[in-house]
Amino acid sequence: xxxxxxxxxSYLDQYVISQxxxxxxxxxxxxxxxxxxxxxxxxxxxxxxxxxxxxxxTGVGKTEISRRLxxxxxxxxxxxxxxxxxxxxxxxxxxxxxxxxxxxxAIAIVKAEKEEENKEKxxxxxxxxxxxxxxxxxxNGASESKKDDYQTLLEATEKRVESGEMDDTTIELEVExxxxxxxxxxxxxxxxxxQESFSKVFSQMSKEDNKKExxxxxxxxxxxxxxxxxxxxxxxxxxxxxxxxxxxGIIFLDEIDKIAVSSKSQGRNDPSKEGVQRDLLPIVxxxxxxxxxxxxxxxxxxxxxxxxxxxTKPSDLIPELQxxxxxxxxxxxxxxxxxxxxxxxxxxxxxxxxxxLLSVENLKIIFEDDAIKSIAxxxxxxxxxxxxxxxxxxxxxxxxxxEDISFNADEYKGEEFIITSELVHDKLDIxxxxxxxxxxxx
Ligand SMILES: Nc1ncnc2c1ncn2[C@@H]1O[C@H](COP(=O)(O)OP(=O)(O)OP(=O)(O)O)[C@@H](O)[C@H]1O
Ligand SMILES: [Mg+2]
Numbered sequence: 001x002x003x004x005x006x007x008x009x010s011y012l013d014q015y016v017i018s019q020x021x022x023x024x025x026x027x028x029x030x031x032x033x034x035x036x037x038x039x040x041x042x043x044x045x046x047x048x049x050x051x052x053x054x055x056x057x058t059g060v061g062k063t064e065i066s067r068r069l070x071x072x073x074x075x076x077x078x079x080x081x082x083x084x085x086x087x088x089x090x091x092x093x094x095x096x097x098x099x100x101x102x103x104x105x106a107i108a109i110v111k112a113e114k115e116e117e118n119k120e121k122x123x124x125x126x127x128x129x130x131x132x133x134x135x136x137x138x139x140n141g142a143s144e145s146k147k148d149d150y151q152t153l154l155e156a157t158e159k160r161v162e163s164g165e166m167d168d169t170t171i172e173l174e175v176e177x178x179x180x181x182x183x184x185x186x187x188x189x190x191x192x193x194x195q196e197s198f199s200k201v202f203s204q205m206s207k208e209d210n211k212k213e214x215x216x217x218x219x220x221x222x223x224x225x226x227x228x229x230x231x232x233x234x235x236x237x238x239x240x241x242x243x244x245x246x247x248x249g250i251i252f253l254d255e256i257d258k259i260a261v262s263s264k265s266q267g268r269n270d271p272s273k274e275g276v277q278r279d280l281l282p283i284v285x286x287x288x289x290x291x292x293x294x295x296x297x298x299x300x301x302x303x304x305x306x307x308x309x310x311x312t313k314p315s316d317l318i319p320e321l322q323x324x325x326x327x328x329x330x331x332x333x334x335x336x337x338x339x340x341x342x343x344x345x346x347x348x349x350x351x352x353x354x355x356x357l358l359s360v361e362n363l364k365i366i367f368e369d370d371a372i373k374s375i376a377x378x379x380x381x382x383x384x385x386x387x388x389x390x391x392x393x394x395x396x397x398x399x400x401x402x403e404d405i406s407f408n409a410d411e412y413k414g415e416e417f418i419i420t421s422e423l424v425h426d427k428l429d430i431x432x433x434x435x436x437x438x439x440x441x442x
Pocket of ligand 1: 015016017018019056057058059060061062063064065307308342346390391392
C-alpha cells in the first residue's frame with residue numbers, strides 16, 4: 001500500500017475517464033495515511049484523516065472510483081449505502097454495523113496473508129489427510145522392503161493428488177464443523193456471542209453424521225478451511241486485523257444525499273434520516289465500537305462519502321456532519337468526448353464486453369470509429385434532452401443498437417457485423433429526438 005499519488009491516479013485512469021479532481025484528492029488522502037504511518041506514535045495520534053465528500057450527478061463515476069479502489073487496495077475497505085441504515089432503536093441496521101463490517105474485511109485480508117505465509121504447512125495438512133484415506137496404513141512389523149514399496153507408493157499418490165489428477169475420485173471424510181460461523185455483522189456483539197455458543201452446541205449435536213462422501217477436489221477446499229482454523233492463530237489474526245482497520249480502514253459511504261433532509265420538502269421526509277446522520281457523527285469523528293473481535297477505535301478510519309445531491313444539497317446535511325467532511329470534490333458531468341473515451345479507452349469497456357458476449361455465439365462485431373463517435377454523440381444528446389444519467393446512458397443506447405443482432409444471433413452464426421455510423425443513426429435518431437419515445441426506450 002505504498003503507491004504514490006501518481007501511481008494511484010494512473011491506476012484509476014485505466015477505468016475512470018476524466019474526474020481528475022476526485023482521483024487526485026483520493027490519491028492524496030491515501031498517501032497521507034501512508035505518510036502518517038511512518039511517523040512516531042505520538043505524532044500519528046495527532047494526525048486525523050480528512051474525510052472526503054464527492055459530489056456529482058448520477059452516472060459520472062462516483063461508485064466506479066470506489067469500486068476500483070477497493071479492488072486495488074490491500075487495506076480494509078468497504079462500500080456501504082448510507083440509505084441502508086436506520087437510527088438506533090428503529091428496526092434495521094445501525095450505523096455501528098459498518099465498523100463491524102470493516103473489521104470483517106480486515107480479517108479476510110490478514111487471514112489471506114497468513115494463509116499465504118503458511119501455504120506449505122496447509123498444503124501438507126491437506127495432502128496428508130487425503131492420502132490417509134486413500135492408502136490404508138502399513139501393518140506393524142512389515143518387512144523393510146514392504147516399507148520401501150509403501151513409501152514409493154505414498155509419494156506417487158501424493159503427487160497424483162497434488163497435481164489434480166485424482167480430483168474426481170471420491171473419498172469419505174469426517175467433516176469438522178468448526179467453521180460454522182454466522183457472519184451477520186448486523187448483530188450487536190452480545191447477541192453474536194449467544195449465537196456463537198448456539199452454533200457450537202449444534203455442531204456437537206451433529207457430530208455423528210459428519211462423515212461425508214466428497215470428491216477429492218471438494219475435499220481439498222473443505223480441508224483448507226479446517227487447516228487454516230487449526231494451524232493459524234485466530235487471536236493473532238483478530239488483533240492484527242483490528243489494528244489494520246483502525247489505522248488503514250476506509251469506509252466508502254455511498255448515497256449520502258439520500259439521508260439529507262431537504263429544507264424544501266419538510267414533512268414528507270423520513271424523520272429517522274436525521275437520526276442516522278446524528279448516529280454517524282461519533283463514528284466519523286472517532287469513537288470506540290465493540291465488535292465480537294474486540295474494541296476498535298474509529299479515530300483514524302477514512303470516510304469517503306458520495307452523493308448525487310439532485311434533490312438535496314450538501315448543506316441539507318446537519319452542520320456537524322458537513323463539518324466532518326472537509327474535503328469536497330465535484331465530479332463533472334460527462335461530455336460527448338468523455339463518453340467516447342469511456343467507450344474506447346477503459347479496460348474491459350462496454351464495447352469489449354458486447355464483442356466478447358456475441359463472440360460466444362460465433363458472431364464477430366466490429367465497431368467503426370465513426371459509429372462509436374455517433375454513439376457517444378447520441379448518448380450525450382439523450383442526456384441533454386432527458387435526464388442526465390451520465391455513462392449509464394451508454395448502456396441503454398448500445399443495447400438499442402445491438403438489440404436485433406443480439407436477439408437473432410443464432411441466425412448469423414459465423415458472420416461478421418460491421419457497425420457503421422449509419423446503422424447507429426438509423427436505430428437511434430427517431431428515438432432520441434422524439435421526447436416521448438426516448439423517455440421509454442432509452
Ligand atoms: N468517468 C467515467 N469513466 C468510465 N466509466 C464511467 C465513468 N462514469 C461512469 N462510468 C460508468 O457508468 C456506470 C455508472 O457509474 P457509477 O456507478 O460510478 O455512477 P455514480 O456516479 O455512482 O452514480 P449514482 O449517483 O447514480 O450512484 C458504471 O458502469 C461506470 O463504469
Ligand atoms: Mg453510485
